[in-house]
Amino acid sequence: MNMNQKYLKRSLMVLGTLLIMAAIFGMVSGASVQSAQAAPKKTRTPTRTASATPSQTPISTPTQTPAPFSTPTPGPTTTVNGTWKIVSSPNVGTGTYGNQLSAVTVVSANDVWAVGFSPHPSGTPLYIRQTLIEHWNGSSWNVVPSPNPAGKTWVVLNGVDSVSASDIWAVGYSQWSYFSGYRYAPVTYHWDGTRWNLIPNAGSIDEFLHAVTAIAPNDAWAVGDNGQTQHWNGADWSRVAAPYPGLGGRFNGIAAASASDVWAVGSYSDGNQWLTWIDRYTVP
DSSP states (O other), rough: HHHHHHHHHHHHHHHHHHHHHHHHHHHHHHHHHHHHHOOOOOOOOOOOOOOSOTSSOOOOOOOOOSSSSSSOOOOOOOOOOOOOOOOOOOOOOSSSSSOEEEEEEEEEHHHTEEEEEEOOOTOOOOOEEEEEEEEEEEOEEEEEEOOOTTSEEEEEEEEEEETTTEEEEEEEEEEEEETTTTTTEEEEEEOOSSSSEEOOOOTTTTEEEEEEEEEEEEEEEEEEEEEEEEOSSSSSSEEEOOOOOOOEEEEEEEEEEEEEEEEEEEEEEESSSEEEEEEEEEEO
């Protein structure tokens, strides 16, 4: 009896040990399963595309302000039958500023005039400028004598225009000397078919003339700095008022469509930059 009790007791102890081990194994297995289930899943972050979604605010591109000027478009190339060539012209003396021609007018194929300035024929003093007028006779250019204002060692012609072979105007300015500062004075010259004559004009000291247009024997216009506009009526030159923006304004060119339609162009400063300036003379 005692032996059976001992065997039974031992069996129960073994069975209890097995049950305890099974229970422990089950707990460990369950914890592993839960850990595996609780671990977060790794997900791939979607790549953004450039297309906007309804929730995105579109970015606006600012509109560029057009520049105040545009690049000119090259015009068509024109084929011409003739060619340009250099035509020799005479020079007078040698000096610091040499010989220069500034303007030309054509009366006919064998009657052309060009004006500018040259040194004194002697070449001294080197800083002298005097009137230079040249004439084309159909075969060659020749220097034609022209007077210089008395006591002026700096005389320049800037413009020339013609009515006929015996009615031509040239304009420019003179200066007392190279060292006299801004002591300029406008000059007007006239060709009467025989000689060049210095004609009094309506300009003031420290002014000069840049251009001239000749319409008729009693109708010519000359323009220059300070909005200077002069008119020839057949007897004398007089000032004619013209709109003037100021600040160093000057007329550089003038041309006429008729006696009642004349254009003058130049430039003036607004204090920051130089701007174009155009005046038009019309008769109602």
